[in-house]
Amino acid sequence: METNPAFVQTVLHNTQKALQHMPPLSLSPGSTDFSTFLSPNVLEEVDSFLVRITSCCSTPEVELTLLAFALARGSIAKVMSSLCTITDHLDTRYDASSLISSMASVRQNLLLKYGKPLQLTLQACDVKGKEDKSGPENLLVEPWTRDGKC
Known part of the structure; x- marks a missing residue:
């Protein structure tokens, strides 16, 4: 990756573009949108590739891409790992408004679909x-x- 930064940028750009169309939890095993060709092994390879990109060229965009992928997979461990990476750069500005909006939308939809009044x-x-x-x-x-x- 260090020898071909143009390749890294192309893959990163395409991944970001794809993740814009994948809301949080869309790649989780319980999702109805889950594609069968994205096996757990394929998802793990994508994740490890994104982690390698993050380690060699850490930018806010790369870190948000890793977080968006972790949210799409529904992996709490990966989300926590991504958030830990982000908190290492507290002075950096992150343009996460679309990701936060997507998370809020998914939360609201799940509450409407599965939520019930709690009667005690x-x-x-x-x-x-x-x-x-x-x-x-x-x-x-x-x-x-x-x-x-x-």
Whole structure:
């Protein structure tokens, strides 16, 4: 890669262009958009190639490309590794607005698709009192005393 920087830039540009059309989690095994020709081995080779590019020519664009690929794969370990690399350059500006927007869009779509209201019910109440006010229905509304009674 050090001997042919034009090749690296071409591959990087094409990868960035492809990742613009791949939202986060689109390459994860559970995705409906997941392509069968992108086996885990192929994805691992792409990842290792991007890591090698990052090690030889670290720029904000390269680091964001690595992060976008990790997000597309849904790999928490790779996302954390990419974020650690980015935090090594806190004074550098990153143009990550489109990536953040894509992440927010995927999050919203998944919440709409799989989200359900969370209903909490009280199943039991460990109270010592035997009065009418010591039942589970009063646990959250009546003030407590020091001895655990409602």
